[in-house]
Amino acid sequence: xxxxxxxxxxxxxxxxxxxxxxxxxxxxxxxxxxxxxxxxxxxxxxxxxxxxxxxxxxxxxxxxxxxxxxxxxxxxxxxxxxxxxxxxxxxxxxxxxxxxxxxxxxxxxxxxxxxxxxxxxxxxxxxxxxxxxxxxxxxxxxxxxxxxxxxxxxxxxxxxxxxxxxxxxxxxxxxxxxxxxxxxxxxxxxxxxxxxxxxxxxxxxxxxxxxxxxxxxxxxxxxxxxxxxxxxxxxxxxxxxxxxxxxxxxxxxxxxxxxxxxxxxxxxxxxxxxxxxxxxxxxx
Ligand code: SF4
Numbered sequence: 500x501x502x503x504x505x506x507x508x509x510x511x512x513x514x515x516x517x518x519x520x521x522x523x524x525x526x527x528x529x530x531x532x533x534x535x536x537x538x539x540x541x542x543x544x545x546x547x548x549x550x551x552x553x554x555x556x557x558x559x560x561x562x563x564x565x566x567x568x569x570x571x572x573x574x575x576x577x578x579x580x581x582x583x584x585x586x587x588x589x590x591x592x593x594x595x596x597x598x599x600x601x602x603x604x605x606x607x608x609x610x611x612x613x614x615x616x617x618x619x620x621x622x623x624x625x626x627x628x629x630x631x632x633x634x635x636x637x638x639x640x641x642x643x644x645x646x647x648x649x650x651x652x653x654x655x656x657x658x659x660x661x662x663x664x665x666x667x668x669x670x671x672x673x674x675x676x677x678x679x680x681x682x683x684x685x686x687x688x689x690x691x692x693x694x695x696x697x698x699x700x701x702x703x704x705x706x707x708x709x710x711x712x713x714x715x716x717x718x719x720x721x722x723x724x725x726x727x728x729x730x731x732x733x734x735x736x737x738x739x740x741x742x743x744x745x746x747x748x749x750x751x752x753x754x755x756x757x758x759x760x761x762x763x764x765x766x767x768x769x770x771x772x773x774x775x776x777x778x779x780x781x782x783x
Contacts, residue, residue, distance in 0.1 A: 581622075588622035591700050595693060600673050606689035608632075608674035608682070614641030618669025618697060625778055627667045627703040628652065629694070630751060631712035632682050638675035643668045648753040652709075655752065655767065659775055667701050669694065671716045681712045691716070699740045705774055706734065706744055710751030717746055724748055729770050731777075747774050 581589070596617040603609060616633040619642060628644075636646035644652045656663055672682040672690040682690075694716075698706075708714040711724045719735050720727070732746040749770035755763050774780075 585623045588700050592622055595696055600693055606686045608672060608676060608686055611677050612674040613638045615673045616641055616643050616670060617673055618643055618667060620663060620667035621665055622701060624667040624701055625704045626707060626774060627701055628707045628709060629713045630670045630709045632670045632672040633675040634679050643670055647756060651752040651756060655771060659771055660780060669697060671713050687716045703744060705777055706746045707774060708746060708748045710754060714748040724750060745777060
């Protein structure tokens with residue numbers, strides 16, 4: 500009984516603290532990634548009373564600002580749908596997902612999966628968050644980052660002033676490793692071509708690698724995340740399409756939940772602020 504009470508008390512405390520740290524430090528209202536979010540439409544203003552025609556005859560003084568009354572009204576901004584380019588990218592991503600990944604047996608992880616987890620989000624996103632592989636809940640739903648770590652990731656994204664629909668979220672491997680272990684180098688290698696093609700199609704400006712396995716796979720390094728996090732890295736020259744993409748390694752949200760210290764949360768927030776500066780979401 501005491502153990503259950505303690506578990507619930509800790510979970511409640513975690514949620515409250517997460518809200519304080521991440522949701523409490525949002526961008527100034529109105530700041531947006533360039534071309535990432537459709538502009539909000541403005542509320543209709545009441546129609547203006549047409550200004551009286553100019554006359555040399557004396558009359559009542561013109562109202563303040565009345566000189567603009569004769570101008571053409573600017574129509575309200577319309578929400579833009581996805582561009583042709585975004586639709587093309589989405590179709591290419593779906594073709595890989597449904598035509599190849601869902602039936603893939605290139606490594607042993609296929610034997611334990613319920614669903615493959617290809618990735619989701621904006622097909623022309625400026626930022627691509629990459630974790631190591633699906634967990635239990637992701638495997639059940641076939642969607643990335645939908646468990647507790649996913650909730651924290653959603654809060655991290657919201658703290659940046661974005662939504663999950665503004666970014667792309669995926670993993671190094673598309674099938675769940677047993678017992679949530681990290682994928683092996685062989686499994687990551689077997690799945691690498693899918694991630695590479697996702698990167699080519701989406702062509703993000705920035706990749707955020709979360710945790711050691713994703714950072715090691717993307718940067719082709721064995722240096723630990725504790726040393727790499729918070730410092731901009733360059734994607735190794737995989738091909739010309741991916742030249743210039745910057746990589747920001749940070750802690751995996753599951754690690755932050757496990758080691759829930761103000762220090763770790765502050766470090767992740769600092770890394771995300773670097774990404775925001777790079778994308779023009781916040782002045783340096
Ligand atoms: Fe195929 Fe990747 Fe799943 Fe392995 S993890 S079976 S390579 S989709």
